[in-house]
Amino acid sequence: MGTSKRLKFDLETDAIGKICKALGHPVRIQIMTILWKRDCRTCGEIVELIPLAQSTISKHLLELKKANLLKVKHQGKKIIYSIEADKIQTLKTYLSSYLSTIEISEEKKTTILATTRKSKGANSHLKKYNYQFPDKKGNQIAV
Numbered sequence: 001m002g003t004s005k006r007l008k009f010d011l012e013t014d015a016i017g018k019i020c021k022a023l024g025h026p027v028r029i030q031i032m033t034i035l036w037k038r039d040c041r042t043c044g045e046i047v048e049l050i051p052l053a054q055s056t057i058s059k060h061l062l063e064l065k066k067a068n069l070l071k072v073k074h075q076g077k078k079i080i081y082s083i084e085a086d087k088i089q090t091l092k093t094y095l096s097s098y099l100s101t102i103e104i105s106e107e108k109k110t111t112i113l114a115t116t117r118k119s120k121g122a123n124s125h126l127k128k129y130n131y132q133f134p135d136k137k138g139n140q141i142a143v
Helices: 011-022 026-037 043-049 054-066 085-100 106-113
Strands: 070-075 078-083
Touching (some): 011 054, 026 054, 043 054, 054 070
8 A cells, every 4th residue: 555645735725625625515505505694503404494314414514514614502402503704704815815816818708608509419519529339229339
């Protein structure tokens, strides 16, 4: 078994990496959105708003908690989740400074925003890559 290479980054870069990794799943982004709209919710309240199993929501909450994006407060048997605003501010500051350094030419802006695509059939986009698929009867297509 080999050894893995570990690079050392500054604290801010590590913090941004953990935040982005935690927010790398659509359910976690949805949880953060729900908490942003109304802070201090229980897992049960979040489950009512997101149609997933309670155990699934709990696992996503745990990942957000590991990244220090959530504050946890115990009230009897209930656990109340709220957003850790300082971490969100760190991400906001980083993204604002990063995005201010990027310049996109006017020509590329239209390319990025353009979404027109010509489609002649269900798999027409595959033809340009010359993919070979078996036919419907289970026979292989001859190459």
